[in-house]
Amino acid sequence: MTANGNGAGDMLGPGIELVAQQKLQPEAIIYSRLQKLGAFYREQFGAEPDFFVRVPGRVNIIGEHVDYCGYSVLPMAVTQSIVLAVGSNPTKHQLQLRNVDQAHFQNFDCDLKNLRLVIIDPTNNCTQTNYIFDTSSVELPLPGGPAWYKYFMCGVRGIEEKLGKKFSPIGMRIAVDGNVPLAAGLSSSSAMVSSSVLATAHVQGMQLDRKELASISAQCEQYIGTHSGGMDQAIAYLGREGCAHHIEFHPKLNGTPVTLPSGKCFVVANSLAQKNKAASSDYNERVVECRLATRWLARHKNLSNWQDIIRFIDLEEACGMDNETFENLIKEKLTKWVYTRADICQEWGITEQELETKFLTANTQHMQEFKLRQRALHVIQESGRVAKFRKICEQLAQRGSVEDVKQLGQLMRQSHESLRELYECSHPDVERLIAISEKQNVSARVTGAGWGGCIVAMCDSQEAAAAYIKALKRDYYAQLPPHLLERHQPNDFNEVVFATLPGNGAELFVQ
Numbered sequence: 001m002t003a004n005g006n007g008a009g010d011m012l013g014p015g016i017e018l019v020a021q022q023k024l025q026p027e028a029i030i031y032s033r034l035q036k037l038g039a040f041y042r043e044q045f046g047a048e049p050d051f052f053v054r055v056p057g058r059v060n061i062i063g064e065h066v067d068y069c070g071y072s073v074l075p076m077a078v079t080q081s082i083v084l085a086v087g088s089n090p091t092k093h094q095l096q097l098r099n100v101d102q103a104h105f106q107n108f109d110c111d112l113k114n115l116r117l118v119i120i121d122p123t124n125n126c127t128q129t130n131y132i133f134d135t136s137s138v139e140l141p142l143p144g145g146p147a148w149y150k151y152f153m154c155g156v157r158g159i160e161e162k163l164g165k166k167f168s169p170i171g172m173r174i175a176v177d178g179n180v181p182l183a184a185g186l187s188s189s190s191a192m193v194s195s196s197v198l199a200t201a202h203v204q205g206m207q208l209d210r211k212e213l214a215s216i217s218a219q220c221e222q223y224i225g226t227h228s229g230g231m232d233q234a235i236a237y238l239g240r241e242g243c244a245h246h247i248e249f250h251p252k253l254n255g256t257p258v259t260l261p262s263g264k265c266f267v268v269a270n271s272l273a274q275k276n277k278a279a280s281s282d283y284n285e286r287v288v289e290c291r292l293a294t295r296w297l298a299r300h301k302n303l304s305n306w307q308d309i310i311r312f313i314d315l316e317e318a319c320g321m322d323n324e325t326f327e328n329l330i331k332e333k334l335t336k337w338v339y340t341r342a343d344i345c346q347e348w349g350i351t352e353q354e355l356e357t358k359f360l361t362a363n364t365q366h367m368q369e370f371k372l373r374q375r376a377l378h379v380i381q382e383s384g385r386v387a388k389f390r391k392i393c394e395q396l397a398q399r400g401s402v403e404d405v406k407q408l409g410q411l412m413r414q415s416h417e418s419l420r421e422l423y424e425c426s427h428p429d430v431e432r433l434i435a436i437s438e439k440q441n442v443s444a445r446v447t448g449a450g451w452g453g454c455i456v457a458m459c460d461s462q463e464a465a466a467a468y469i470k471a472l473k474r475d476y477y478a479q480l481p482p483h484l485l486e487r488h489q490p491n492d493f494n495e496v497v498f499a500t501l502p503g504n505g506a507e508l509f510v511q
């Protein structure tokens with residue numbers, strides 16, 4: 001299967017970095033996994049795949065729930081990833097998806113030519129959920145969130161939208177293998193969507209510019225129904241071995257490598273409390289509260305277009321505020337701990353129906369109360385912590401001081417406290433992990449969306465990380481209820497608690 005030359009046709013220029021095509025060599029770390037996937041592909045389709053795609057999950061070191069407000073974040077790609085084996089399909093236009101985990105992910109087939117991807121509520125202003133679905137197949141009943149293949153279809157749709165009339169419904173046969181823990185805050189969903197974008201873009205012969213692919217992936221993942229920012233897709237493409245990335249979204253997507261303090265070791269620990277964002281409204285509720293708070297403040301600032309300003313960063317820019325001025329504005333103008341529908345309707349002179357149709361999203365229509373002050377304070381303070389974290393890392397790369405390192409730990413702790421208290425997105429099991437970390441004198445915080453999932457912790461050395469992991473296994477994992485213990489074999493929790501190093505972003509291999 002080759003490029004058919006009908007690509008997006010963007011000119012290459014400064015700052016454009018492509019996903020280069022690499023020859024799959026036996027030395028590659030991913031080699032044996034891809035070999036196995038290739039064997040599964042042959043078993044399923046009786047043919048060789050044409051190429052492989054690898055897209056990593058990520059751990060966010062600091063900067064949580066700020067990307068959809070336009071603020072920067074500091075994640076790194078992890079070694080866990082989604083890998084695809086991709087080949088052409090002799091049955092023209094047919095897309096066939098097979099997951100190696102056949103017990104949990106059912107096969108999915110559809111005709112790309114006759115496929116109608118119906119997207120309800122792309123503007124997020126109507127009362128329906130905007131899950132993506134197709135008319136040529138039956139919905140798979142999957143409690144707890146959209147069926148897995150829909151994440152893949154988001155990516156196909158993203159490329160279809162990008163190419164418009166140039167999109168050709170080329171059939172694809174795809175085998176999928178993922179080892180990013182699901183619903184754990186390590187961005188398994190974005191790895192899936194982004195891998196689909198990359199595979200489809202390659203099949204369509206597009207120029208594979210990393211930033212462009214990241215933007216397409218972020219945009220099309222919204223069809224799943226969560227109004228997320230672009231952190232996960234950005235690091236999935238921009239990640240680089242050995243460094244974290246300071247990812248900025250405004251005025252445009254940009255990633256700056258950040259060297260983490262030498263000797264420090266980052267550990268990820270999964271609470272095993274799963275949270276599928278697309279199956280609940282919690283995430284979108286926070287997005288809505290941030291948007292309402294932005295408009296509330298914009299109106300107080302007498303901005304005539306206050307209704308159209310939905311990201312804190314745009315308000316900050318419109319008013320020429322710095323972080324501190326912004327925080328003071330929040331404290332001065334958002335004085336209540338809880339705003340009711342009536343409070344907002346009265347302030348803006350609107351009806352409840354207008355509030356629902358103009359300002360709430362599909363799955364937040366039920367909201368009665370809004371914690372505007374708390375959410376706004378978290379976002380503004382967290383964005384300040386990201387800036388400080390990056391600055392300290394840069395200072396440490398020049399001339400380190402113990403005080404600087406301590407500050408990094410404090411920033412992580414403050415971030416967690418804010419997520420627990422102001423953003424209310426922790427979970428009792430996450431809190432138990434944090435308490436154990438405190439006892440071990442390790443700075444840790446919940447990573448990703450929260451409400452369960454993983455924590456990320458910073459240890460002083462490899463040895464300290466080993467001791468910390470041992471303590472977590474003893475005090476947390478070994479205490480789990482028997483049904484969870486069975487799944488993870490006592491004394492061996494290496495898949496759920498591990499030290500991690502920054503890895504590369506998306507890759508494309510040919511045989």
Ligand code: NG1
Pocket residue numbers: 063064065066067068184185186187188189190221226228229230231232277447448449450
């Ligand atoms: P998770 O749930 O950890 O993949 C989500 C969002 C991010 C970001 C974080 C919170 C998606 C795909 N990702 O990440 O954009 O907002 O929450 O910082 O929804």
